[in-house]
Amino acid sequence: MSTNGTAVDHGGALPETRVSGVSLRDIVDCHHVGPTLEWLENHAPHVIADELARMDAISAGIAFRLLDKDRALDVFEELEPVDQQQILTGLRDERFRELVEEMDPDDRARMLREAPAKVAKKVLAGLSPRERRMTAALLGYPEGSVGYYMTPEVVALPRNLPVVQALQWVRTKGANAETVYTLPVVDAGRRLIGVVEMRDLVLSSPDAMIADLVEAEPVFVRATDSAEKAARLMQGTNLLNLPVVDSEDRLVGLLTFDDAIEVIEAADSEDVARQAGTTPWEGHYMAAGVFQLARYRAMWLTLLLVAATLTVSVTDFFSGTLEQAAHLALFIPLLIGAGGNAGAQAATTCVRALAVGEVRVSDLFKVIWRECRVGLLLGTMLAIVGLVIGGLFVGAEIGVVVGITLVIICGWAATIGGTMPLLAKKLRIDPAVISAPMVTTLVDATGLIIYFTTAKIVLGI
Amino acid sequence: MSTNGTAVDHGGALPETRVSGVSLRDIVDCHHVGPTLEWLENHAPHVIADELARMDAISAGIAFRLLDKDRALDVFEELEPVDQQQILTGLRDERFRELVEEMDPDDRARMLREAPAKVAKKVLAGLSPRERRMTAALLGYPEGSVGYYMTPEVVALPRNLPVVQALQWVRTKGANAETVYTLPVVDAGRRLIGVVEMRDLVLSSPDAMIADLVEAEPVFVRATDSAEKAARLMQGTNLLNLPVVDSEDRLVGLLTFDDAIEVIEAADSEDVARQAGTTPWEGHYMAAGVFQLARYRAMWLTLLLVAATLTVSVTDFFSGTLEQAAHLALFIPLLIGAGGNAGAQAATTCVRALAVGEVRVSDLFKVIWRECRVGLLLGTMLAIVGLVIGGLFVGAEIGVVVGITLVIICGWAATIGGTMPLLAKKLRIDPAVISAPMVTTLVDATGLIIYFTTAKIVLGI
Numbered sequence: 062m063s064t065n066g067t068a069v070d071h072g073g074a075l076p077e078t079r080v081s082g083v084s085l086r087d088i089v090d091c092h093h094v095g096p097t098l099e100w101l102e103n104h105a106p107h108v109i110a111d112e113l114a115r116m117d118a119i120s121a122g123i124a125f126r127l128l129d130k131d132r133a134l135d136v137f138e139e140l141e142p143v144d145q146q147q148i149l150t151g152l153r154d155e156r157f158r159e160l161v162e163e164m165d166p167d168d169r170a171r172m173l174r175e176a177p178a179k180v181a182k183k184v185l186a187g188l189s190p191r192e193r194r195m196t197a198a199l200l201g202y203p204e205g206s207v208g209y210y211m212t213p214e215v216v217a218l219p220r221n222l223p224v225v226q227a228l229q230w231v232r233t234k235g236a237n238a239e240t241v242y243t244l245p246v247v248d249a250g251r252r253l254i255g256v257v258e259m260r261d262l263v264l265s266s267p268d269a270m271i272a273d274l275v276e277a278e279p280v281f282v283r284a285t286d287s288a289e290k291a292a293r294l295m296q297g298t299n300l301l302n303l304p305v306v307d308s309e310d311r312l313v314g315l316l317t318f319d320d321a322i323e324v325i326e327a328a329d330s331e332d333v334a335r336q337a338g339t340t341p342w343e344g345h346y347m348a349a350g351v352f353q354l355a356r357y358r359a360m361w362l363t364l365l366l367v368a369a370t371l372t373v374s375v376t377d378f379f380s381g382t383l384e385q386a387a388h389l390a391l392f393i394p395l396l397i398g399a400g401g402n403a404g405a406q407a408a409t410t411c412v413r414a415l416a417v418g419e420v421r422v423s424d425l426f427k428v429i430w431r432e433c434r435v436g437l438l439l440g441t442m443l444a445i446v447g448l449v450i451g452g453l454f455v456g457a458e459i460g461v462v463v464g465i466t467l468v469i470i471c472g473w474a475a476t477i478g479g480t481m482p483l484l485a486k487k488l489r490i491d492p493a494v495i496s497a498p499m500v501t502t503l504v505d506a507t508g509l510i511i512y513f514t515t516a517k518i519v520l521g522i
Numbered sequence: 523m524s525t526n527g528t529a530v531d532h533g534g535a536l537p538e539t540r541v542s543g544v545s546l547r548d549i550v551d552c553h554h555v556g557p558t559l560e561w562l563e564n565h566a567p568h569v570i571a572d573e574l575a576r577m578d579a580i581s582a583g584i585a586f587r588l589l590d591k592d593r594a595l596d597v598f599e600e601l602e603p604v605d606q607q608q609i610l611t612g613l614r615d616e617r618f619r620e621l622v623e624e625m626d627p628d629d630r631a632r633m634l635r636e637a638p639a640k641v642a643k644k645v646l647a648g649l650s651p652r653e654r655r656m657t658a659a660l661l662g663y664p665e666g667s668v669g670y671y672m673t674p675e676v677v678a679l680p681r682n683l684p685v686v687q688a689l690q691w692v693r694t695k696g697a698n699a700e701t702v703y704t705l706p707v708v709d710a711g712r713r714l715i716g717v718v719e720m721r722d723l724v725l726s727s728p729d730a731m732i733a734d735l736v737e738a739e740p741v742f743v744r745a746t747d748s749a750e751k752a753a754r755l756m757q758g759t760n761l762l763n764l765p766v767v768d769s770e771d772r773l774v775g776l777l778t779f780d781d782a783i784e785v786i787e788a789a790d791s792e793d794v795a796r797q798a799g800t801t802p803w804e805g806h807y808m809a810a811g812v813f814q815l816a817r818y819r820a821m822w823l824t825l826l827l828v829a830a831t832l833t834v835s836v837t838d839f840f841s842g843t844l845e846q847a848a849h850l851a852l853f854i855p856l857l858i859g860a861g862g863n864a865g866a867q868a869a870t871t872c873v874r875a876l877a878v879g880e881v882r883v884s885d886l887f888k889v890i891w892r893e894c895r896v897g898l899l900l901g902t903m904l905a906i907v908g909l910v911i912g913g914l915f916v917g918a919e920i921g922v923v924v925g926i927t928l929v930i931i932c933g934w935a936a937t938i939g940g941t942m943p944l945l946a947k948k949l950r951i952d953p954a955v956i957s958a959p960m961v962t963t964l965v966d967a968t969g970l971i972i973y974f975t976t977a978k979i980v981l982g983i
Contacts, residue, residue, distance in 0.1 A: 105741070107759045111879065139758070228724065235725055242703055242720070259703070259720060263689065264696055280566070296787065297600070298568045299780040301703075301762075318779050319760040322786070326757065329790045330874060336797065337870030337958060338863055346875035347885065351892055355899045358867045365863050366904050370911055372855035377915060383851060390844060390851045394833035394858055394966050401862075402799055402826050402959045406819045409798030413791060414807035418572070424808065431812055438816045443827050450831055454838060497798060497958065498863045505855050 085112035089120045097127055106132060110139035113148070115347045122151035134163050142172040143344060150180060158187035165239055166192065167212045167320065170199035207291045208284035210324060211305045211314035212239040217247045218257060218271055225267035227257075240317050243302035246275050251311045253304055255279055281306055284313050289328045292321040293418065332416055335493035336409055338365060365498055371506035372397075379513035385522045388455045392463050393509070395450070399443060400470035400508040401501035407432050407478030408500045415482055415492050425483050429476055436475025440468035462519045466512045473511065474504045546573035550581045558588055567593060571600035574609070576808045583612035595624050603633040604805060611641060619648035626700055627653065628673045628781065631660035668752045669745035671785060672766045672775035673700040678708045679718060679732055686728035688718075701778050704763035707736050712772045714765055716740055742767055745774055750789045753782040754879060793877055796954035797870055799826060826959055832967035833858075840974040846983045849916045853924050854970070856911070860904060861931035861969040862962035868893050868939030869961045876943055876953050886944050890937055897936025901929035923980045927973045934972065935965045 085104075088096045101109060101124065109128070113121045113136070125148050128136060137145060137160055149157055161169065161184050173181045173196065185193055195213045202208025216235045218227055227244075235241040244262070246255040255275035265274060281304040282291040295303050295318065303316040331341035338361040344353070376383070376393075383389055411428065414420040420428060444464035451460030478500045482492035516522070546565075549557045562570060562585065570589070574582045574597070586609050589597060598606060598621055610618055622630065622645050634642045634657065646654055656674045663669025677696045679688055688705075696702040705723070707716040716736035726735060742765040743752040756764050756779065764777040792802035799822040805814070837844070837854075844850055872889065875881040881889060905925035912921030939961045943953035977983070 105739075105759075107755075111758070115880075139760075231724055235721075240721075241724055259724065260696075260701075263702055263720065263724075264693055278566075294568075296780075296783050297572070298566075299600075301779070318762070318783075319757075322757050322779075322783055325783070326786070326790075326878075329787075329794075330878075333790075333794060333797070333870060333874050336794070337867050339867045339871065346871065346880045347888070351895045351899065354871075354892065354896045355903075358864075358896070359900060359903060362860070362863055362867070362900055362904060363907060366856070366860050366907055369856040369859045372859070373852050373911065373915055376852045376855065380848070380852070384848065387841070387845065387848075390854070391834050391837045391841070393851070393854050394837065394970065395827070395830040397855055397859075398830045398833070398963060398966060399823070399827050401962075402823055403819075405959060406798050406800045406823070409794060410800065410807065410815075413794050417787075417791075419576075419807045427808070431815065434812045435815045435819070438812065439820060439823055442816075442820060443823060446824060446827055450834065454834055498866060501862075502859060505859060509855065 085109070085124060086116045086120060089116070089124050094127070097124060101128055106135035107139045109136045114141065114144050114345045117348070118147045118151070122148060126152070134160065138164070138168070141345070142175050145172050146176050146180060157183070161187055162189060162192060165212060166195040166199060166214065167210060170196050171209070173200065174204070202284055205288055206284065207282050207286045207288050207305050207316055208313070210288050210320045211284065211316045213314045214238045215312065215315050216241055216244055217251070217312055218244050220246055220248070220254065220272050220275070222271045223267065224262050224265050224269045224271065224274070227262055227271050240302055240315060243304070243315060245304045245312050245315070246271060247312050253279065253281060253306050253310055253312045256304060279304060282316065283308065288324045291316055292324040295321045296325065328416070332412060332493040335491070336412065336496050338362070338496045338498035361498070365502050368502045369505065372509055375506050375509040379509070382513050382517055382522060386516065386520055388459055389513070389516055391454060392451065393512070396463065396466055396470060396512050397505045397508045399467060400474040400504040403436055403439060403471040404474035404478035404500040404504045405497035407436070407475040408482060408497050411479045411482045412492050415486060420483070422483055422487050425480070425487070428479050428483055432475040432479030433472055436472040437468060439475070440471030443467045443471060458520060462516045465519065466515045469511050469515070470504070470508045473507065477504060546570070546585060547577045547581060550577070550585050555588070558585060562589055567596035568600045570597045575602065575605050575806045578809070579608045579612070583609060587613070595621065599625070599629070603636050606633050607637050607641060618644070622648055623650060623653060626673060627656040627660060627675065628671060631657050632670070634661065635665070663745055666749055667745065668743050668747045668749050668766050668777055669775070671749050671781045672745065672777045674775045675699045676773065676776050677702055677705055678712065678773055679705050681707050681709070681715065681733050681736070683732045684728070685723050685726050685730045685732065685735070688723055688732050701763055701776060704765070704776060706765045706773050706776070707732060708773050714740065714742060714767050714771060714773045717765060740765060743777065744769065749785045752777055753785040756782045757786065789877070793873060793954040796952070797873065797957050799823070799957045799959035822959070826963050829963045830966065833970055836967050836970040840970070843974050843978055843983060847977065847981055849920055850974070850977055852915060853912065854973070857924065857927055857931060857973050858966045858969045860928060861935040861965040864897055864900060864932040865935035865939035865961040865965045866958035868897070868936040869943060869958050872940045872943045873953050876947060881944070883944055883948050886941070886948070889940050889944055893936040893940030894933055897933040898929060900936070901932030904928045904932060919981060923977045926980065927976045930972050930976070931965070931969045934968065938965060
């Protein structure tokens, strides 16, 4: 083929350009089989999967059944576990079995964990004994562990082979393996003693010995280790695949780069969701119902509202001050807004620095000292603006109150925002739970105390 | 080796466990050469790079010069461009040249873009003509493009070879290539006509022909395409490397998986920073100075403060209402807090959904309709809590005002928060710029209008 012709549907085809056409959903919903078939034929598997994920279960099922056999598998592999489940429940038994048998064991295990017991049972029953055994083993690892994500189908090499025989070995045993690029070298007890990259096999002379090519101090992880940490380790070391061993150092699988990317992306999505005060979830935004979207936000929103009752109490407590200087009310939103923003900046920076490993729990006091100075510096800068705003709206005296409050609030907010994620981690709570809105709400109440106290002192009331 | 012995420094060694020991920084700062050498010998390159990144330029330079030659290169490759530059400026010419010549052309180009002109000149002058040519070509691509990140050292295969000869071809030409796992197949004019995976070469019979193995409709991108979109395409299709072509479909390089992960991580970090209202930057948190940290937050914080002047105007406008019912002031922080949170949730969800491609610009009206209903639903739920809080602190009438305000504010905030990122994208602004604090500040001012208007109507003032 010439790359000119089909560029638009593949690489040149970055998501934007696809939007111009009619969407699969529209075609299917109009019950036109012909156009649907044509659309399916003219789009790449990952594009089709993307469209299916946006559709409701019934339309997606109709479109999927119209795919021819080979493409159906390609598309199916690109789908998220939730969507795979939906598709499966709509299929006849024979096709159901075929699809499930062809999946990689790690993808299958991940889908099964989220599937209702009835579907899971049916899936396992339809598998060949070999595939069933591997899937069952993976199902034993806890969520979020390396074992949960690894592939158990690995080509392991013995130590004393020449390269030409090792390549022959890979050719014989590698057909089912998810990757043949990282070849763990094991002893007779299947204990990991090193790693050979396929690159080294291919580039070496055929008579070279595996023992001479082996990386003898391989980076590896245990199946029970955290998948996110393992994935970030791969990112830090630029490794394609990471050998996984059990508690007795026996090779049990490989964590592949595509699963690592997925782990990192899921962790980042989760951190982002937490930072905004919503519960993380894995569904597709456009496929979710309104009630479902609301449910994921409801808990935090309610908690934050209840916590905000503190601000009512504080204002109530200072109602005398507020009565004597009614103008103070004008600046409440501005001041707690500034404090909230300064706190959210510090919190987000520190949560991220913790996640990528730039900051460690032992840095607690260094972080407090840094953020306190950063906050005071920013507060001093804002105070100049605040002085002007306060002066213009009411008068110089209120301007001074607003200015001083800004310095103190920003110093305090940045310190709290930077410190809380570290404290959370120390207490073994996910630092991302210390979300920006949580810091903001806390800073709101304390900020009001700072404001009214400053006002009482400066205005002498 | 037995994996037991050194597990702690490598894989088993996920970042946490490293903290227990003394840090490299402490050892170097005490001027103990012996312990420094010992520490360097006992840690893996990526661990050493991690520690160097946390240190100031001088200490890092001292530690780096103590590394032996081979390990120095390994460590150097793990460093970020900024840190590489710092290290380089402290080295004598001979070692400087060696290190730079050994780097991958794409990494070198990335470092050079950020280096001061003096360093860049020195680097280019010291290179062999071949390396200089490749680096110069990469320097021609704009920041954020695929060309900026790709590796130009690719093994391209002609179409009509048997597998055994293709493997021989790779063995001869592959030594300098960054990867040999994705082998683009080109015609006589170096135009991309397909891709062969090394996996297929290794698993096929030696007499099979390349023409039969080739994936004839390869996914590819252009060198001028957005690197983030290309990286997300790789993530979506689970491709290890993506062929890159120029405007005439000629092969110019490969985007490798490790660069793709880096692109995605950088984009995510940037989105997170923007969501918190700070300017994204690439430095290391612990290595940054206080002034530097403050600088990255100052602009947004000031802008948001100036925008918050709106809230002062609105409150000032309604000061008559506030005088007649002073109790209204008590609930200002709570109400604008709830609106801000609901808006931030919607904004963050939609920015993320846009980034990963779940939502498209053409979904604008669907998103408005969804978020509006989600917001009203959440608002109704919060209204019950607000009714109780308002009733307890002041009385039933204020409770009703607070309740009604919550319903309207949440519906409005979620709609605005969900819509603004899409509008930004439509106007070709990065949606992540529509940060949570920006939505919050906007909702603060409009929320006050909603509050005071509701109060006037319900209380009849």
